[in-house]
Amino acid sequence: MASQLASCALAIADDKRGRTSGTPPAPFSHAASKPAQNLSSAHSDIDTEHIFGFSMGSDIGKPGEMEIEFENVGAFGKRSGTYAAWANLNQVKYTVSDNFRIAPGFALTGHHINGVPGLADHRDLAFGGVALELRYKLLDRAVAPFGLTLHAQPGWSRIDDGSGMHIAQYGAEFAALFDRELVKDRLFAAFNVWYGTGGTRETLTNLWRHDSEMQLQAAISYAVHPDLVLGLGVRYARAYDGGGLDRFLGDAVFAGPTFSYNISKQVGISGTWQMQVAGQAIGDVRSLNLDQFERHQALLRLNLHF
Numbered sequence: 001m002a003s004q005l006a007s008c009a010l011a012i013a014d015d016k017r018g019r020t021s022g023t024p025p026a027p028f029s030h031a032a033s034k035p036a037q038n039l040s041s042a043h044s045d046i047d048t049e050h051i052f053g054f055s056m057g058s059d060i061g062k063p064g065e066m067e068i069e070f071e072n073v074g075a076f077g078k079r080s081g082t083y084a085a086w087a088n089l090n091q092v093k094y095t096v097s098d099n100f101r102i103a104p105g106f107a108l109t110g111h112h113i114n115g116v117p118g119l120a121d122h123r124d125l126a127f128g129g130v131a132l133e134l135r136y137k138l139l140d141r142a143v144a145p146f147g148l149t150l151h152a153q154p155g156w157s158r159i160d161d162g163s164g165m166h167i168a169q170y171g172a173e174f175a176a177l178f179d180r181e182l183v184k185d186r187l188f189a190a191f192n193v194w195y196g197t198g199g200t201r202e203t204l205t206n207l208w209r210h211d212s213e214m215q216l217q218a219a220i221s222y223a224v225h226p227d228l229v230l231g232l233g234v235r236y237a238r239a240y241d242g243g244g245l246d247r248f249l250g251d252a253v254f255a256g257p258t259f260s261y262n263i264s265k266q267v268g269i270s271g272t273w274q275m276q277v278a279g280q281a282i283g284d285v286r287s288l289n290l291d292q293f294e295r296h297q298a299l300l301r302l303n304l305h306f
Contacts, residue, residue, distance in 0.1 A: 046229070048147070048179050052190040052219035053233040053258030053272030054299055057179040058147030060135050061095040068092055068304040069103075075162075077295030079286075081115030085294075087161050091133060098140075103133035107157070111164030119163050129169070131155030141179060151175040160200070171198020185223065188231075192217040197243040210243035219258060227262040233272055239292035252279030252293040271300040 048057025061067065068091070075085045091105030107128035114121045133153045141147030154172040159165070173196040180189050194215040201208050214237070221231030235254045241247040256274030263269065274297050279289035288295070 046185075046188070046223060048141070048188055048190070050268070050270040050301060050303065051188060051221045051229045051258070051260040052179075052231060053256070053270070054235060054254075054274070054297075055190045055192050055217040055219040055233055056149075056151070056175070056177045057188070057190050058137060058139070058141055058149040058177050059179075060099075060101040060137055060149060061093070063095055063097050065095045066093065066306045068306075069105075070302045072300045074298045074300075075294040075296070076298070077290070078116045078119075079290045080117065081119075082112060083116050083119070083294065084112040085161060085164065086110040087128065089131065091131075093133075099137045101133075101135045103135075104130070105133065106130050107155075109159045109161065109164070113164060120165065122164060124164060126159050128159045128161075129155060129157035141181060146178055146180040149177045151177055166203040167200050168203065169198050169200040171196065171200075173197075182220075188221045188223075188229075190217075190219045190221075195245075199243060210241075212240045212243050212245050214238045214240075214245060221258060221260070229260040231258040232256070233258045233274065235274065237293065239289075248282065250279065250281035250284075250289040250292050252276050252289045254293075254297060266305045268303045268305070269301065270303075271298070273298045 047059045047061070049059045051057060069089075071089045071091070073087045075083075077083060086109065088108040089105050090107070091103045093101060093103040095101045107130070108125070109128040110125040112123045113119050131153055132155070133151070135149050135151050137147070137149045139146065139148040152172065152174050157169040157171070158167065160167050160169070173194060175192055175194045178191045181187070182189050192215070194217065195212070197210075197212040199208060199210050215235055217233065217235045219231055219233035221229045223229045233256060236251065237254070238251045239249045241249055253276065254274040255277050256272055258270075258272040260270035261268065276288050276293060276295055278287075279293060280287070281289045281291040284291065
């Protein structure tokens with residue numbers, strides 16, 4: 001007992017000398033074996049933009065940061081026949097300031113359609129069009145209760161994403177992107193409001209039509225590792241005839257798992273596979289809406305940071 005008291009006294013004396021000389025005390029030996037309550041400090045740098053699948057987080061990167069993105073969206077399955085559509089958007093993103101980012105890009109499209117009522121049979125791969133994405137961050141989630149970024153993307157297309165037919169389409173999409181950190185460094189949530197509108201001239205008939213779509217999207221993601229985030233996304237989509245949400249055509253609900261993985265500090269992949277779980281087209285009593293939408297929609301995204 002005496003020897004133990006002497007050892008403690010010497011330890012206290014050494015500790016005081018260390019504090020006096022400006023040297024921090026040594027940590028207790030059992031502290032290293034205690035499990036961490038939070039993830040590593042690198043986790044606080046999670047970029048929420050791509051961790052929610054189709055839904056988007058409010059982060060836009062740091063000023064001067066440049067990023068190349070390859071986004072691939074697939075749509076599969078109609079009521080009958082064979083249907084597969086692929087849309088690829090390639091962008092160069094540049095963050096101009098803390099609040100503003102610009103991202104020009106071009107699109108490729110591909111289709112394999114056979115025996116689908118109302119659609120011409122064909123298989124092709126073609127240049128799809130161009131787009132310009134603009135994002136402005138209104139609220140920074142690091143200092144505000146939630147993050148909020150406004151998104152606008154005007155574009156021109158020469159191929160219809162759904163039918164694969166040649167067109168001349170001029171349109172734009174707008175969105176409000178909300179996100180919040182529910183549990184520090186662990187659990188994140190996002191909510192998006194999307195609106196898209198456009199005018200389309202069909203090449204064969206030279207006739208114009210206008211359509212629009214609105215989506216409410218929600219997602220939740222959990223960081224299981226500093227480089228791996230898994231989650232679940234849900235989307236409710238409504239299709240309209242007319243550019244201003246004029247005549248309701250039908251709706252659909254999609255749900256499915258999401259993931260985001262950092263291969264390295266410069267390379268990341270993310271994506272989701274979502275199934276239509278509910279929906280109906282106007283005038284069709286059958287379950288699911290396979291007129292304006294598909295059975296499955298998937299996304300795979302590759303990002304290169306510079």
